Amino acid sequence: MRFTKMHGAGNDYVYVNCFSEPLPTDNLPELARKISHRHFGVGGDGLILIRPSEIADARMQMFNADGSESEMCGNGIRCVAKYVFDHAIASKSSLQIETGAGVLDVSLSLGDDGKCQLVSVDMGSPSLEASAIPTTIKTSGSVVDHEIDFAGQRVAVTCVSMGNPHCVVFVPKVTDEWVLGLGPVIETDPRFPNRINVEFVEVLSKNEVRQRTWERGSGETWACGTGASAVCVAGVLTGRTNRTILNHLLGGDLTLSWNDADGHVMMTGEATEVFSGEWEESSTVQPSATLS
Numbered sequence: 377m378r379f380t381k382m383h384g385a386g387n388d389y390v391y392v393n394c395f396s397e398p399l400p401t402d403n404l405p406e407l408a409r410k411i412s413h414r415h416f417g418v419g420g421d422g423l424i425l426i427r428p429s430e431i432a433d434a435r436m437q438m439f440n441a442d443g444s445e446s447e448m449c450g451n452g453i454r455c456v457a458k459y460v461f462d463h464a465i466a467s468k469s470s471l472q473i474e475t476g477a478g479v480l481d482v483s484l485s486l487g488d489d490g491k492c493q494l495v496s497v498d499m500g501s502p503s504l505e506a507s508a509i510p511t512t513i514k515t516s517g518s519v520v521d522h523e524i525d526f527a528g529q530r531v532a533v534t535c536v537s538m539g540n541p542h543c544v545v546f547v548p549k550v551t552d553e554w555v556l557g558l559g560p561v562i563e564t565d566p567r568f569p570n571r572i573n574v575e576f577v578e579v580l581s582k583n584e585v586r587q588r589t590w591e592r593g594s595g596e597t598w599a600c601g602t603g604a605s606a607v608c609v610a611g612v613l614t615g616r617t618n619r620t621i622l623n624h625l626l627g628g629d630l631t632l633s634w635n636d637a638d639g640h641v642m643m644t645g646e647a648t649e650v651f652s653g654e655w656e657e658s659s660t661v662q663p664s665a666t667l668s
């Protein structure tokens with residue numbers, strides 16, 4: 377199967393152009409697990425299928441490295457738009473991409489080589505109602521700077537859905553202790569029935585933050601676009617940041633704005649095509665025993 381490796385701010389996925397490439401199996405979660413494996417497969421934070429759409433220029437179907445499917449992927453949609461433009465599936469600099477969170481509008485900026493370099497995405501409006509996250513932390517209303525215990529650690533959380541669920545935690549410094557220690561605990565806490573993506577955020581100023589992310593189904597990733605959008609919303613709701621921020625993630629920077637007028641979040645960042653190749657499903661040797 378031919379694939380293309382792309383990343384947005386270091387959040388790297390294996391992409392398959394399903395306009396032309398038949399899939400070797402209909403067990404897509406297993407395909408995602410095998411191809412995402414960083415030692416036995418191609419390696420990535422997950423698998424993204426670029427599919428034809430009846431209602432948009434293309435449809436994005438996204439799977440995490442553990443095979444779970446997500447409704448939306450911010451870094452992924454920027455790469456899908458770049459691929460669709462650069463590979464002449466649709467030669468327009470304004471595209472519509474169908475996702476699990478609806479059809480989103482994407483605008484491309486081209487580099488000197490005529491290829492897509494920078495991508496702006498209208499991420500739509502956040503959902504803040506507890507039941508829409510979903511979370512059982514509250515039976516109604518939003519969860520904003522809500523003090524709660526996870527494994528004996530008391531933190532203030534702000535929950536935002538961008539089509540996929542996010543739990544934002546503002547901390548003095550984004551250390552491994554927070555991300556690798558508390559991240560997986562929050563991801564799998566039973567008060568998040570669908571699990572949750574967790575963003576740890578250090579506020580540098582009213583216009584600038586540093587974010588590290590423990591993702592549902594993929595562990596720590598070098599960036600998370602829907603997470604950065606949730607952080608933008610949480611910063612405004614908690615009074616910590618202005619409506620436009622520059623977000624420094626491990627793999628690069630994203631600019632986010634939560635527009636007052638229409639309530640939509642705009643995300644802008646680069647999208648990069650790294651390499652293409654052929655992958656044989658039989659080539660992936662499943663680890664017989666996990667390293668203890």
Ligand SMILES: N[C@H](CCC[C@H](N)C(=O)O)C(=O)O
Pocket residue numbers: 387440445446447448449450451452540541573591592593594597599600601602603
């Ligand atoms: N990295 C993606 C988010 C993936 C979300 C996925 N981990 C989930 O289960 O929601 C992004 O750039 O938005």
